[in-house]
Structures are given as structure tokens and as C-alpha cells.
Amino acid sequence: MTATVHPLLSGAATPSLDPLVSLIAADMNHVNAEILARMQSEVPLIPELAGHLIAGGGKRMRPMLTLACAKLLGYGGTRHHKLAATVEFIHTATLLHDDVVDGSGMRRGKRTANLIWGNPATVLVGDFLFSRSFELMVEDGSLRVLRILSSASAIIAEGEVAQLTAQRRIETDEDRYLRIIDAKTAALFAAACRISAVVAERDEADELALDSYGRNLGIAFQLVDDAIDYASDGTTMGKDTGDDFRDGKVTLPVILAHARGDETQRRFWKDAIEGRRTSDEDLAHAIRLLEEIGAVADTLARARHYGQRAIAALGRFPDGRAKSALIEAVEFAVARAY
Amino acid sequence: MTATVHPLLSGAATPSLDPLVSLIAADMNHVNAEILARMQSEVPLIPELAGHLIAGGGKRMRPMLTLACAKLLGYGGTRHHKLAATVEFIHTATLLHDDVVDGSGMRRGKRTANLIWGNPATVLVGDFLFSRSFELMVEDGSLRVLRILSSASAIIAEGEVAQLTAQRRIETDEDRYLRIIDAKTAALFAAACRISAVVAERDEADELALDSYGRNLGIAFQLVDDAIDYASDGTTMGKDTGDDFRDGKVTLPVILAHARGDETQRRFWKDAIEGRRTSDEDLAHAIRLLEEIGAVADTLARARHYGQRAIAALGRFPDGRAKSALIEAVEFAVARAY
Numbered sequence: 001m002t003a004t005v006h007p008l009l010s011g012a013a014t015p016s017l018d019p020l021v022s023l024i025a026a027d028m029n030h031v032n033a034e035i036l037a038r039m040q041s042e043v044p045l046i047p048e049l050a051g052h053l054i055a056g057g058g059k060r061m062r063p064m065l066t067l068a069c070a071k072l073l074g075y076g077g078t079r080h081h082k083l084a085a086t087v088e089f090i091h092t093a094t095l096l097h098d099d100v101v102d103g104s105g106m107r108r109g110k111r112t113a114n115l116i117w118g119n120p121a122t123v124l125v126g127d128f129l130f131s132r133s134f135e136l137m138v139e140d141g142s143l144r145v146l147r148i149l150s151s152a153s154a155i156i157a158e159g160e161v162a163q164l165t166a167q168r169r170i171e172t173d174e175d176r177y178l179r180i181i182d183a184k185t186a187a188l189f190a191a192a193c194r195i196s197a198v199v200a201e202r203d204e205a206d207e208l209a210l211d212s213y214g215r216n217l218g219i220a221f222q223l224v225d226d227a228i229d230y231a232s233d234g235t236t237m238g239k240d241t242g243d244d245f246r247d248g249k250v251t252l253p254v255i256l257a258h259a260r261g262d263e264t265q266r267r268f269w270k271d272a273i274e275g276r277r278t279s280d281e282d283l284a285h286a287i288r289l290l291e292e293i294g295a296v297a298d299t300l301a302r303a304r305h306y307g308q309r310a311i312a313a314l315g316r317f318p319d320g321r322a323k324s325a326l327i328e329a330v331e332f333a334v335a336r337a338y
Numbered sequence: 339m340t341a342t343v344h345p346l347l348s349g350a351a352t353p354s355l356d357p358l359v360s361l362i363a364a365d366m367n368h369v370n371a372e373i374l375a376r377m378q379s380e381v382p383l384i385p386e387l388a389g390h391l392i393a394g395g396g397k398r399m400r401p402m403l404t405l406a407c408a409k410l411l412g413y414g415g416t417r418h419h420k421l422a423a424t425v426e427f428i429h430t431a432t433l434l435h436d437d438v439v440d441g442s443g444m445r446r447g448k449r450t451a452n453l454i455w456g457n458p459a460t461v462l463v464g465d466f467l468f469s470r471s472f473e474l475m476v477e478d479g480s481l482r483v484l485r486i487l488s489s490a491s492a493i494i495a496e497g498e499v500a501q502l503t504a505q506r507r508i509e510t511d512e513d514r515y516l517r518i519i520d521a522k523t524a525a526l527f528a529a530a531c532r533i534s535a536v537v538a539e540r541d542e543a544d545e546l547a548l549d550s551y552g553r554n555l556g557i558a559f560q561l562v563d564d565a566i567d568y569a570s571d572g573t574t575m576g577k578d579t580g581d582d583f584r585d586g587k588v589t590l591p592v593i594l595a596h597a598r599g600d601e602t603q604r605r606f607w608k609d610a611i612e613g614r615r616t617s618d619e620d621l622a623h624a625i626r627l628l629e630e631i632g633a634v635a636d637t638l639a640r641a642r643h644y645g646q647r648a649i650a651a652l653g654r655f656p657d658g659r660a661k662s663a664l665i666e667a668v669e670f671a672v673a674r675a676y
Contacts, residue, residue: 128495
């Protein structure tokens, strides 16, 4: 770590996930083996459908965080392998259900499971993975871990319903939006980090510090995703550009642009979010407005703010390879859109 | 209990759930309070949608079984109230997802949640209730209960996927079908009964006996439901007659009729299950064929067989009001279609 002019950057010229990936590579092999073994079922459609998403090139960000935080704490056991698989199962279950909810067609550059196998199978395999995640936690046997992850799961579902309620409502404000992403995205990042402190038998202050790291990283991650939806070319991130726009999703760039726009612009945003402007021309106009008014840049500035808070939460832990990798992961998360 | 000519009937002339209902009425007030309190959320759509089904006149069969089995074991505490609510939440979550999976429009004589609020909200509120059920179990704090119910939940999801795979496949045989309903229906009946033995701190033999009671009752229950789908007038059970037929669901009456039919009949069943015969005339023809060949009567005979096994599993427990009520509940379950 060297201080630089940029308030967030460490010494890394181009922040990357590589240090995090190599830090936990050996552990991740165990996690991958656990994931593959425990998504099996005598009903062949289950591993087939689950495998499409699980083997589909996701970064496994959340289980990586569980493993890296355990390393940060010097944990030398193996319990975190099963629990990291648990976290990935919960995440995969929510992705499967999200795809049904959004009716989306592409994820990570591949067709979504619901397009290939239909909504019914996708809902039910999500249910299976979710149940299986609780079976894995019960095998681990920690009621504290069960409490953290069952609570996170309920909060995620609440956040998803809240987002559904906010959909197509231009009056959603920044505070409400931050509460939604805190629930639907950041809660699982927080829990993934926090459980490593339980496994390593650390005190509640360490638990809460890792919760804060994960939560702030999760918010930063989501805000950058929101920005990318109005910027990427649809191939780099494996996500269709403008998905949020066409679905009438109110995200932070839109909230900022609407709040600052003149009457004509506010009318445009209301029409767009309520589904009356969904053409490619409308999307291009939206992107121009967002750029002009600085809404994308400010969304990324907000993301950096949460990124800084994530890094600050690591202050109590000793410097070293794990801490550097966790810091650079934050920098990577907020640098993706540049 | 008096022996009668009929192999199943106790002294009750017309078996009813009333003895079970009155046996646990005081406990059920606590369970209902728990259900209402714990389905709340600051996201208003959650209690609104969940309440539609939860307040919608279901019999609460599964929590009743948890309470009645606890009574059978002389349990004097209150832990079973929260756990009975847990069981009902898991059941409600699966019903919500079932309605999305089946695209059904009526349940218990009311419009289904997915018709009123749409599939996205219905999937997500199901996820919330499922997560909440695990939070309640964690509050109770028994890893053994968590193991039983997380395992049952995974088995239910597997059974649902297996049923989806069997849908529109006339080659599904009786053995395979029984494995499906053992998973998708009977597993939760079994778990609901079994956890009462954990709470009452009984040995594994008592656990397994109550598991067997619940499992066999669950199978009997499902088989009678299958028969009713080809017999009721669509108002008595709050379920559309012929739903299974029109959805191409292979249930035991169809399996028996197909296995025994001549070539013309087998062709008819194949066409029907594969979706080429779905008119009201086709349904009327199907009902006539099932009657002629005795398939409904034999489905009900199978149900009585499982009912007898459920009653036999209670043999190790002392006679009394709880045991009589549990026996009469079985008789009620198999008598519904007469």
C-alpha cells in the first residue's frame, strides 16, 4: 500500500482481482469440489440447470470473500470451504429467481436458465439450491452462522420485493434506493465476510468490521453495475446495456438525473421509467442526458465513497497479503466502469 | 376406538377433523399469533400477498399435526408453537411457488396470488417466507429440527422438479409416481410430525414412528386429492376439477387406467397427457374411463392402505384423546372423496 493522489487507489496501477484470486486459489478448489458434489441430485434436471449458471463463468465473488476474510484472520481450518459453497448456493438461487422476476434473457454473456428450461424449472431449482444451502449450514453446525445467513436471506427477499414495488416509480429517492440495494445486494456480501469471523472464533467487533467491509463493497459494486448499464456495449459485462432502462428500473443514475433535470427532462424520465420510452433512440437520449448532467460520474463518486468505507473497515486487521488483496478487490470493483 | 367391518374406520360414523381441531385449539391460537407477527415486514406487499393465502381459509393441517403429535407425547412447553408456524411458512412458500409453476388460477376457492400480484412478487414473497421459516428455526435453536426441516425442504424441491420432468409423460409408472409424492407432499407431513418428538426430547424410535405416521398420511392425502380432481364439482374443494388433466399431470388414476387400458384407451391417455385432448368433452370421457376401469376406486384403495400404515405407526403411543384425534384425521383424509 502506498498513498497516491487518488483518494482510493493503492499502489496498483490497474486494480485487479488477481491478488484475491491467487490468495485463495487452493481453498477455492475445495469450494468448487463442494459445490459440484452438493448440487447433485437423482433428478437430472437439477444439476443440469444449476450447472449452467454455476459453471457459467461467474467470478464467485462472494465465496472468494469468505475465504479471503478467513485468511485475513489467520484461520487454519476447513469449515469455511463448506460455508463458502453455502454462500454461492444462496447467491445462485437468488440469481435464478431474479432471472424469472426480470424476464431477462442474458446473464454473464449466456442465455439465462429460464429462457432454456422455462420459469417453472428455474424457480424450483432455485428452491432446491436454497434448501441445500441450509442443509450445508446445518452440517457445519454453527447456529451463529445459521442466524447470519438466514437473516441475510430474508433481507435479500425483502429487498427484492421492495425493488419490485419501486419499479416504474420515478418518485423513488436516493435514500430509499440505497436501502433497497443494501438489502438485495449488500446483505449477502456482508454475511459472506462476517461468517469467516464466526468460523475463526473472533469477537463481535471483528464480525462487525468484516460485515461493514462486505456491506460497503456490495453497495459500491451495485452502484458501479448501475452505471455500467448505461455505458457498456453489452458484451464486456455479459449484460445487455439498457436492461435497467427498458425494465423501468429506477437506479441511482436515473434518480440523480431526474432530481436535477428541468421540466422537460423530468417528463422524459417519468415517461421512460413508466415504460412509454423504450426504443434504442430513447436509450441513446437517456445516456446523453446522464452524461451531460454528470449523473453517471456522480454515481461512480458515490461508489468510491462506499469503497473507501469498505477499506476503512479493514483498519483493525494486520497488514499483509490478505488485507492488500481485499483492498485491491474494492479498487477493482469501483474501477470497472472507467 | 371400536373395531368395525371396514378395515380403517374407528367408531366415528362420519370421520371429521373436529376432534383434531378442538384438541389443539388453544395451541393454534398461539401459532396463528406467531404466523401473523412473523409474516410482517416493512415492505407492505409482503404481508399483503402472504396474508391472502395464509388468511385464506386453509386447514393448517401441517401445523395441526405438529401440535397434536406434541400432545400425544405429553409435551407441556411452548417451543412447538414457533415450530408449527415454521412448518406453515414452508408450506405456504411452496404453495406460492406451485401456483407460479402450475400457472393455476384458483386455490381454496380464491384467485391465486400470482393472478392478483403477478409471478415476480409471488416468487419473491415465497422466498421471504422460506427464509423467515429458517430464522424462526434458528430462534428455536435446535440443530436437529433444522436438520429435519432443511432436509425436507430440499426433498420437496427435488420432488417438484421430478414431477415437472414427469409432466406430460404417460410412461411415468406407479413406483416413480409414489416416489414423487413421497417427496413433494409426504416429506413435509413427516417432518411436521417428527419435530414434535425432538421438542419433547423423545428417542429416535419415537421420531421415526411419528415420521411414518405423517409420511403415510401425506401419501394418502395426496392420492385422495388425485382422485378428487376427477370427481369433485370444482366448488367443494376450492380446486378446479380437471386441473391435473388439463395440465397433463400424470397422477395415479391415470397411471392405473393407462396400464389397464386397451390400445384405443392407451392412445387416448397418451394424447390427453401430451396436451392434445383438453376439452370438457375429453375430461368427461376421461372421468367415464376412470370409473369403468375402477381406477378412481383403486386409487382410493391405495390411499386406505397408506392410511392404515399411518394408524399402525401410532401403535407404540398410549391411547387417549390425542391418539384418537390423529387416527380420525387419517380416516377423514381418506373419506373425503366418498
